[in-house]
Amino acid sequence: MRTHRTRPRARAAVILPPVAALALVLGGCGQSPDAATADDRPVSAASPTGKTPETTTYAKIPALARDTGAADGGDGTVVHPTAPRPVFDRPGGRQVAVLPVTELGGPTWVPVVERSGTWSRVLLPSRPDQASGWISGEDGLRAARSPYTVRVDTARRTLTLEKSGTSVGAWKVAVGAANTPTPTGRTFVLAQLAPAKKTPSPLVIPLGTHSASLDTFGGGPGTVAFHGWPDASVFGKAVSHGCVRVPDAALRELSRVPLGTVVLISG
Amino acid sequence: MSSMKARLAQIGLVAAAIGVAAATPAGAAAPAATPGSTAFGLTATGPVSVPPLPLAQSAAATVTRSLARVNPDKLVDVGVLNVKASRGFASSEVAKLKVPSAGLFAEAVTAKCEAGRGTSHIVNALVAGKRLAVSPPPNTTVPFHVDGLGDGAVVLNKQERLPDGRLRVTALSATVPLGGGKAQTLAVSSATCGAPAHAVKPVKPVKPVKPVKPHAPKAAAPKPKPVQGDLPVTG
Numbered sequence: 001m002r003t004h005r006t007r008p009r010a011r012a013a014v015i016l017p018p019v020a021a022l023a024l025v026l027g028g029c030g031q032s033p034d035a036a037t038a039d040d041r042p043v044s045a046a047s048p049t050g051k052t053p054e055t056t057t058y059a060k061i062p063a064l065a066r067d068t069g070a071a072d073g074g075d076g077t078v079v080h081p082t083a084p085r086p087v088f089d090r091p092g093g094r095q096v097a098v099l100p101v102t103e104l105g106g107p108t109w110v111p112v113v114e115r116s117g118t119w120s121r122v123l124l125p126s127r128p129d130q131a132s133g134w135i136s137g138e139d140g141l142r143a144a145r146s147p148y149t150v151r152v153d154t155a156r157r158t159l160t161l162e163k164s165g166t167s168v169g170a171w172k173v174a175v176g177a178a179n180t181p182t183p184t185g186r187t188f189v190l191a192q193l194a195p196a197k198k199t200p201s202p203l204v205i206p207l208g209t210h211s212a213s214l215d216t217f218g219g220g221p222g223t224v225a226f227h228g229w230p231d232a233s234v235f236g237k238a239v240s241h242g243c244v245r246v247p248d249a250a251l252r253e254l255s256r257v258p259l260g261t262v263v264l265i266s267g
Numbered sequence: 268m269s270s271m272k273a274r275l276a277q278i279g280l281v282a283a284a285i286g287v288a289a290a291t292p293a294g295a296a297a298p299a300a301t302p303g304s305t306a307f308g309l310t311a312t313g314p315v316s317v318p319p320l321p322l323a324q325s326a327a328a329t330v331t332r333s334l335a336r337v338n339p340d341k342l343v344d345v346g347v348l349n350v351k352a353s354r355g356f357a358s359s360e361v362a363k364l365k366v367p368s369a370g371l372f373a374e375a376v377t378a379k380c381e382a383g384r385g386t387s388h389i390v391n392a393l394v395a396g397k398r399l400a401v402s403p404p405p406n407t408t409v410p411f412h413v414d415g416l417g418d419g420a421v422v423l424n425k426q427e428r429l430p431d432g433r434l435r436v437t438a439l440s441a442t443v444p445l446g447g448g449k450a451q452t453l454a455v456s457s458a459t460c461g462a463p464a465h466a467v468k469p470v471k472p473v474k475p476v477k478p479v480k481p482h483a484p485k486a487a488a489p490k491p492k493p494v495q496g497d498l499p500v501t502g
Binding site: 078 | 385404405407410420422426428434484488490491492493495499500501502
């Protein structure tokens, strides 16, 4: 593949263990180790203003509440904080994180999956996976509704996109291999990235979840994503490192799905 | 003997203030049907119960209320309390807050609600030795521990949207541990207001529409715009 031609990548593959080297060989969504990332902050949970960590795809915040295991998409409500917003472990409880205004260079949008009075529980993009937290009130929050739900069935290796409860399309996709499975559970569309290199995918859609078997990947925090793949023979197979590789038609439809939309991954 | 007189004077002051509050058609906890404005300086629930004091309510002209001091129990002592309410506006100013058992002290605690937006400030405030921010973000919780009594928490700049659409901002809301699993709740300097009248457009009667799920916003989420950049993901 063309993505192997950069010398830094070749050197990295030499010194990495076989599994990691294979990971890089398979492309890592087309990023090279020397490429500028959308968010160049180091892998750190510390917020710039104090001890409370920002909840991002880079952070690991064990104090965050875990999602309930529910497999519904909620009512489609997604919210965007217009200022950094405190995140609590329960309504009126302890502040455990800060929800930043941006994620990976774009606006932060997270789905609301539960309410208690004026409190809303939202899914969050940090480790441990299935992270969620409570935010309070409505001031400083822009609320909207996404009509979409994305369903991934890792057993059938399919992705189904629903809009207002009606299927927009269903495609065979490539999911994680046996030793690097795509994590199941409820997550959300975190961002849309247009990488400098358009191969293997001109668009990468990171989700709010991570590989359970890879702590890091290609220098990133092991974030799972939707992205395209140039070789159609992979679709319908369990061959990736956790990402969901989708056909071009699926990527086109997914590009219209608002940030914060719930993604339900079952196995 | 003089301290006894002072104590009686304080209790009398509280009793008079309770009388004012009781004469009000509706307390702060149960706002009037008309979406007016409400402000109070202190309220307490738990072993020590204090109604909202002093309480100002108005849907039109400015109403102001003041108290020199509220000291219903050893638990809490509050100095000057001034509150104000008018159409679309409410404010509360409280000075010299002391809750000795929790090490909670503040020189001034103020809340303001104007045209549906709330702000609050706390000056020279401490809880259990922790210094509190002057202008914290909405709903900032500061947990604390009191040896021998248990865990408590202070919520600063507490902002709540009421079912009728009004905003309530409470500068300081505290849960104070009393030991034995008991706790005392205090709300200090609270203001509630709605959007100004000119912001509310008269609505023509419309045909009943299909009910929507509660809380679901009507605005469509924006179509995402890809950001130029790379993130090494688990390809």
